[in-house]
Amino acid sequence: MKPINRALNYIEEKLAEDIRVEDIAHACAISPFHLSRVFNYLTGYPLGRYLRLRRLSESAKLLASTDSDILSIALEVGYDSHAVFSRAFKAEFGITPREFRLHKSLLMLNLLQPITWSSTMNITIPTPKEETNLSLTVIGASHRFTGDKNPREFLISTFLPKLWARFSEIKDQAAPGYLQIIKDAQSEDVFDWFSGMTVSKAKELPQGLESTEIHWERYLAFPFCIIGDRLRDFIEAIYSDWLPTKGLQYRVAEGSHIQWLKNSPNISTPEEAAELIASREKIEGEIWIPIL
Known part of the structure; x- marks a missing residue:
């Protein structure tokens, strides 16, 4: 150890x-x-x-x-x-x-909850909170990754900058920050991605955007405050180091998790979004993982 x-x-x-x-x-x-x-x-x-x-x-x-x-x-x-x-x-x-x-x-x-250290990913993992009854309506945009492109490169260079520049068009925002939702993950390169903001209602969708519903009975919320490009390592450490030590305590619903980012990007153009991604500033939020 x-x-x-x-x-x-x-x-x-x-x-x-x-x-x-x-x-x-x-x-x-x-x-x-x-x-x-x-x-x-x-x-x-x-x-x-x-x-x-x-x-x-x-x-x-x-x-x-x-x-x-x-x-x-x-x-x-x-x-x-x-x-x-x-x-x-x-x-x-x-x-x-x-x-x-x-x-x-x-x-x-x-x-402050107890921290676990992941030697695999060289990162700390705070003890999560167990939460119940998550019910959200989210407006944003989605993309299906099928293994034909690098997800990280596509999200950073194209998808996220364009979407963030349109966040100001989303009305009736229900909570601060924004969500990045991963569903039906089969591998690192094959999964459904949805990014957006929670709203109290989804009556009027800005042109080109869509809505999705989230309903989870139970989930774990792992808080983080790290440099943005280490978020992937943090998620990997949860799955490879923290969850395996819990045995039968938690049965994870495979293939899905949500990244909640506390602060929405204050940008208006894709160029500003690209600068934000490259800045290596710390980001704060939580990783939500559904449990059965």
Whole structure:
């Protein structure tokens, strides 16, 4: 097992204990200095901050789902006093544990789920959220790839730039961002592709665009914030490294997934779209995978 995954596993196992960076480094058989540098580089989090965020995230779940008193929860996630825990919680989330308990809505907090490291794709995989009852209407454009062209080259050079330049024509948008939908995938080069924006209704379609419906009972949502050209590696890591470790816990509906991109491209011409793709800026969103 790679040192990064040893560190991640050790943190989860010892979350309630008084552990230090030196303890984690010892368990990984490398120096604290080297571990701190590698951990920050691979996960995007300084080691101490990751540990703190994981403890506070677990404490928020306990505050929302149990009647345990705040001190008991503080002790359960590795804090030795009510006061220290409350200060850390408020510093991170902008609200005290007592105030949060009045609302008990985890959606109001930016929680950090456990991360898995994919050595195959050299990328981190956050633990997904299990969601239910996805029902969407999407307006955009589709393309059927049959193995006669390189999908990535065609999407980047032709399909996406033209479509993004028309997003302003789509009315009644229901949510921010846009979707990239992969259906009936038989291989890397044979699948159906649909890109578009969610709408509250699809009564008027701009000329040349089409609509599709999505209805899933259950799905996993994997959050990401990565350089755009690494999105394919992130998806590959989910299928090759994360899902195989879950055994029978999740039965994946084969051949389909959705890429939700948080921010819609603010462009008006294909040329601007091409510049955006080439910029290597980070993109944020989620990969949605249907489960049975």
